[in-house]
Amino acid sequence: MVAIDFWYDFGSPNAYLAHRVIPELEARLGVAFAYRPALLGGLFKMTGNSSPVDAYRNVPHKLAYERLEFQRFIERYGISDFIMNPHFPINTLQMMRGAVAASELELAPAYVDAVFNGMWTRQRQMGDAEILAETLEEAGLPARQIFELSQAPHVKSRLLEETQKLYAKGAFGIPTFFVGDEIYFGKDKLRDVEESFLRQTRESSLSR
Amino acid sequence: MVAIDFWYDFGSPNAYLAHRVIPELEARLGVAFAYRPALLGGLFKMTGNSSPVDAYRNVPHKLAYERLEFQRFIERYGISDFIMNPHFPINTLQMMRGAVAASELELAPAYVDAVFNGMWTRQRQMGDAEILAETLEEAGLPARQIFELSQAPHVKSRLLEETQKLYAKGAFGIPTFFVGDEIYFGKDKLRDVEESFLRQTRESSLSR
Numbered sequence: 001m002v003a004i005d006f007w008y009d010f011g012s013p014n015a016y017l018a019h020r021v022i023p024e025l026e027a028r029l030g031v032a033f034a035y036r037p038a039l040l041g042g043l044f045k046m047t048g049n050s051s052p053v054d055a056y057r058n059v060p061h062k063l064a065y066e067r068l069e070f071q072r073f074i075e076r077y078g079i080s081d082f083i084m085n086p087h088f089p090i091n092t093l094q095m096m097r098g099a100v101a102a103s104e105l106e107l108a109p110a111y112v113d114a115v116f117n118g119m120w121t122r123q124r125q126m127g128d129a130e131i132l133a134e135t136l137e138e139a140g141l142p143a144r145q146i147f148e149l150s151q152a153p154h155v156k157s158r159l160l161e162e163t164q165k166l167y168a169k170g171a172f173g174i175p176t177f178f179v180g181d182e183i184y185f186g187k188d189k190l191r192d193v194e195e196s197f198l199r200q201t202r203e204s205s206l207s208r
Numbered sequence: 209m210v211a212i213d214f215w216y217d218f219g220s221p222n223a224y225l226a227h228r229v230i231p232e233l234e235a236r237l238g239v240a241f242a243y244r245p246a247l248l249g250g251l252f253k254m255t256g257n258s259s260p261v262d263a264y265r266n267v268p269h270k271l272a273y274e275r276l277e278f279q280r281f282i283e284r285y286g287i288s289d290f291i292m293n294p295h296f297p298i299n300t301l302q303m304m305r306g307a308v309a310a311s312e313l314e315l316a317p318a319y320v321d322a323v324f325n326g327m328w329t330r331q332r333q334m335g336d337a338e339i340l341a342e343t344l345e346e347a348g349l350p351a352r353q354i355f356e357l358s359q360a361p362h363v364k365s366r367l368l369e370e371t372q373k374l375y376a377k378g379a380f381g382i383p384t385f386f387v388g389d390e391i392y393f394g395k396d397k398l399r400d401v402e403e404s405f406l407r408q409t410r411e412s413s414l415s416r
Contacts, residue, residue, distance in 0.1 A: 047267055047268075047270070048266045048267045048268075049264075049267045049270055058256045059255055059257045059380055060255075060256075061257070061375075061378050061379065061380035062257055062380045062381075064378060065378065065380065065391065068391070167269075170269050170272060170273065171269065172267055172270045172273065173270075183276070192280075
């Protein structure tokens with residue numbers, strides 16, 4: 001089976017949009033995407049990259065086009081509930097450590113949904129530990145247990161190691177997808193991700 | 209009929225790749241793309257934008273990914289003859305003025321093919337007026353007539369006006385496509401160009 005990795009950080013609205021489209025891709029392709037948390041800020045430091053908003057601060061036409069493509073994506077996939085977060089940018093370190101902890105507790109899917117929704121449909125200041133805890137509890141998740149585990153040294157270092165792994169694979173931003181060993185950057189590459197999966201699946205069945 | 213404009217500069221290898229794919233799109237959609245010359249250097253000055261190679265000079269992972277996507281495009285569309293031009297970057301002002309002149313002489317398609325090929329399949333230093341003239345003659349084009357017309361004040365100012373028009377429409381780079389009033393940037397948006405044309409054509413037939 002060809003694996004598809006989805007590298008995300010809750011701070012990326014583009015990762016949120018990808019997250020919203022992934023279920024229909026999973027259903028169509030018959031494969032589960034592996035959700036891989038990594039720190040976008042750390043990846044930017046390692047690579048020298050920055051967000052489009054920073055990189056194109058002085059190119060208003062480019063930024064207007066990025067917003068247009070964002071809106072087009074929303075319309076293409078019928079995503080009706082996205083709202084820009086007024087607290088942006090938000091420090092995602094605690095949320096991301098929590099993702100590693102939730103994964104160890106086998107609660108990752110519910111955790112990822114709750115946190116992405118808090119960030120990009122509910123306009124919450126999710127960098128605030130109390131608001132994060134409240135959001136998790138509302139979703140029926142054991143906030144205290146997740147928080148405690150997220151402070152464990154092995155969880156903290158796991159998140160850094162994952163970020164370094166993503167860097168070592170050639171990435172420079174989020175969302176990044178890997179289909180087998182093939183890298184695709186950005187939500188706009190989801191069609192390429194799908195085609196690559198189908199092609200690699202075909203090739204691997206032929207070579208058996 | 210919904211119009212599709214293709215804004216190009218011979219200095220852009222991405223515009224060359226788009227140019228190679230346009231004929232199959234035209235055949236499939238039953239529409240001719242309108243080729244619109246504009247100065248990429250001028251557009252960069254107006255918008256504050258720069259080429260990816262400049263903007264991401266210090267982000268090697270990003271540049272490596274751009275090269276990968278370039279190669280993927282070439283493979284997707286079976287473009288076997290592209291060769292990077294060793295004289296790059298090349299000043300395209302004379303070539304672009306010539307495009308306006310060739311258009312007045314109703315020789316645009318042959319001129320565009322000859323110059324794009326000189327740039328991106330034949331490794332020629334096309335910024336050199338003699339090499340440009342030679343390339344046009346080899347293609348059976350009246351090099352002297354095109355060159356003389358390209359020096360006419362109205363041709364020179366036409367090229368600047370076109371570049372300003374492209375800027376005023378919100379563009380920031382090349383290749384840029386307009387499908388009716390809808391802007392699409394980059395060769396990777398050709399599938400979106402196609403979908404937009406089909407959608408707008410459907411909508412305009414319904415509203416009649």
